[in-house]
Amino acid sequence: MSTRAGNAGSRTLAFVESPVQLLNVLEWAHAHTPASGAGQLTLVVLSPVDPMTRGQLRRMAGLARQEGHEVRWEEARGGATAPFRTVGGLTGPLRRADRVVIGDPFSRYVQLLLTLTRAAELVVVDDGTATMEFVGQLARAERLVRWHRKGGRPGPRDLLFAPVSASARRRLTPVEGGERRVAVFSAMPIPDVPDGVTVTANDFAWTRARFGPPRITKGADLVGTSLVETGVVDGDRYVDAVRGLAKAHGATRYFAHRRESSEKLHRLAVETGLQIVRPDLPLELIARRGPVGRTVLSFPSTVVHTLPLALAGTGVRVAVCDVDPEWLTRHASPRARGFLSGVTGSARDVHRLSALAAG
Structure with missing residues (x-):
């Protein structure tokens, strides 16, 4: 077509x-x-x-x-x-x-x-x-x-x-x-x-001109990742980390990555109590359109670089949680640990959380 x-x-x-x-x-x-x-x-x-x-x-x-x-x-x-x-x-x-x-x-x-x-x-x-x-x-x-x-x-x-x-x-x-x-x-x-x-x-100038500014809620939102689906992070460890983050920061919504499996998302909903949201647009547009939590929590991924740009001037804080090396699967490539650390360490305008906080 x-x-x-x-x-x-x-x-x-x-x-x-x-x-x-x-x-x-x-x-x-x-x-x-x-x-x-x-x-x-x-x-x-x-x-x-x-x-x-x-x-x-x-x-x-x-x-x-x-x-x-x-x-x-x-x-x-x-x-x-x-x-x-x-x-x-x-x-x-x-x-x-x-x-x-x-x-x-x-x-x-x-x-x-x-x-x-x-x-x-x-x-x-x-x-x-x-x-x-x-x-x-x-x-x-x-x-x-x-x-x-x-x-x-x-x-x-x-x-x-x-x-x-x-x-x-x-x-x-x-x-x-x-x-x-x-x-x-x-x-x-x-x-x-x-x-x-x-x-x-x-710098996401088109996104900022086309959408928003968003209404900001008091709570926190959590951004999902497909690291389990790509075989990098163990599924049980990931669920434990999400549960710990949600409890520590009062998160109520979980924005699913488009590649996350339905089985994993169902388990997250049952075991963490989070509301699972499947966005109909890229997260940068969803967040800019709002409503969005005052804090957005994420694991190492693209959004720790893009969301601060898309949400510039809104007062929303983006926080990234490190991936503990113990979460990695035995199938994870030798490059995975250093790459994920680099994604987090090179992010600008984000608050860095210790992996232990996700315990």
Whole structure:
């Protein structure tokens, strides 16, 4: 399905697979209008299968249309032949694009599409904490591997896809003389910037202009994470930590991450008494729209960097609870502990809580 608006001949193509990526493309377009001519773009949604993610993407796509962008919805995972149809239908637009914006450089789908473009400018917008790892790997000329998988041995699919991944990494490497420009638009701290890569700060100006200010309640809200689902944190330890945080800070609501399982959320509701909320938009928009607690509690995740920006000037305090090393599963990669600590330690304008407080 494609809905056209604005300039149908746009030479900027943006590929997103999650609601947060789509939000950050809107932030990028807002920040780059009108100086770079990035105001209107063709936004391609490579739709996932997960119903919660699809629902949030539908709502975010509606906001994108309201901003005057063209939205092209691709059922990219709708059966065995879907990837062939999707790639075939996008080959022409990719060849014509002057600028390609992507939300997840680790995505195999995106990596495959990058091999088809001749665009002189590539822009990476935030896909959460993964952006920090991507820039570091690019600077060290390493293969692109998600942080929670790093340290494990490549599987058969990884080896099969390795040439495509290597080609995508080369495409994401700047070429001197402006032949290929690479930019990163991020709210995350990026200390080691690769040579030739331009980094622009995302301060969530579009979100603050479009929503709020929110009504602030007296209590605390707790933000969920998918660290259990990704195999990093033990489920029992996580439930204990949530219970401890809720009791210590008087939290009454738990904003679920879109990847959290229904089974885990049911257990949290029963064992902690928290009201489980499944947001219909990214949390930055939900919090800005309100109501929101005077304190927002989170484990190490993207929101400890983005919420202080989205809620700037509201008086809401964002607090992050460290992940105790004892909470990690035996399957967690060797990189996980240091990465999570780095996410917390590099966050600005947040209050840091000891993991013991979650006991």
